[in-house]
Amino acid sequence: MISQVIFLFISGAEIVFILFIVLLVFGADKVPEIARGLGKGMRQIKDATNDIKSEITKSAEKQGIDVDITKDVRKEIDQVKDDVEEITGPIKRKF
Template structure:
């Protein structure tokens, strides 16, 4: 089974890497990767800050946020039940 990352196959990834090396040079690639890593980290931190702010505001206004956890647990239970039901069918195929 072949897996694709963002619909890109192995040879296409190789060509992209080759182009990046040709454009920026091998010495600058670690610097670029560090910059991308820092940027992704800042985005993740900002997302977490927004989530925390929303939760704090909801708690301060007396809004119950536990319903989302209850819904998630119910969905997981349904998934488990479906897996239990379809497991024998999948194995027989």
């Protein structure tokens, strides 16, 4: 499921076709350099994002703001899942 989200629902054949076109356009010698550059760029973006998150968290903690809202959200989601399972459990058993 994660791969579908990352690739925006692109199938395997489409990915192979895109890679083939990239190979034709840039050549076999340049593809590793391009991939390495993309990897470095993605790593820098990830590091910058993590730095921003940590700065926001530190700032919020200094001001006394509860930054762990995800626990509350996760708790609510789990409660809804349990309620749905409780309702659909007997229906699933009948079929």
